[in-house]
Amino acid sequence: MRWDALFADLESQFEALQDTDLYGEVADRIRTEVGKITVLDRLRGAVNTVVRVELNDAEPIRGMLSRVGKDCLLLETERYEEWLIPVTALVAVHRLGPWAEPAGPVEGKLGLAHLLRGIARDRSPVTLFCSGGGPVTGTIDRVGADFLELAEHPLDAPRRRSEVYNVRLVPTQSLRALRRR
Numbered sequence: 001m002r003w004d005a006l007f008a009d010l011e012s013q014f015e016a017l018q019d020t021d022l023y024g025e026v027a028d029r030i031r032t033e034v035g036k037i038t039v040l041d042r043l044r045g046a047v048n049t050v051v052r053v054e055l056n057d058a059e060p061i062r063g064m065l066s067r068v069g070k071d072c073l074l075l076e077t078e079r080y081e082e083w084l085i086p087v088t089a090l091v092a093v094h095r096l097g098p099w100a101e102p103a104g105p106v107e108g109k110l111g112l113a114h115l116l117r118g119i120a121r122d123r124s125p126v127t128l129f130c131s132g133g134g135p136v137t138g139t140i141d142r143v144g145a146d147f148l149e150l151a152e153h154p155l156d157a158p159r160r161r162s163e164v165y166n167v168r169l170v171p172t173q174s175l176r177a178l179r180r181r
Helices: 002-034 039-044 112-122
Strands: 050-055 058-068 072-076 082-086 090-094 125-130 136-143 147-152 166-171 175-180
Touching: 039 058, 050 072, 050 082, 058 082, 058 175, 072 112, 082 112, 112 136, 112 175, 136 166
Parallel strands: none
Antiparallel strands: 050 058, 050 090, 058 072, 072 082, 082 175, 125 136, 125 175, 136 147, 147 166
16 A cells, blocks of 8 residues: 555656646747747737827827738727838837737738839828827828938828928938828
8 A cells, every 4th residue: 555655756756847848839939939929920910909009209099900021010099090100210119919820911011112003193182190290291202221201291281382392301300100091
């Protein structure tokens, strides 16, 4: 009987040790996988979630995260505004769900420049928020590799020569957010 109790005790200790080793190995693997997740992967897991975004040089924005591209994200607010935000402008994002997702075949390729060119093609009036300055309104005329040119005019006026009072070159690295109604 004493031998049976001793063997039972040794077997339970051995099983506990194996469980501890397995737990440690699983925890290490999880830490390694989490270490590969990017900010944009983490944000993709929150698509269709209402989030609050804090930005450099701009007020926080609350809205539904509708898309995440290669280097930017798109928020839709309750006031029917769309906000295009470069990931470099993010200070913090609140109210994310628990999941992260890898980029899809198209989403991972569409970057800020592609989306800015689409807005320029649509001729939509926009409000730009840039580092070190206040909001600027107008229409994007052209988008280069690392800049955009904004024809400044009142937001409620169409882009006409008579309404344009300045053409501003904005390096995309200084862009903090773009609002489109």
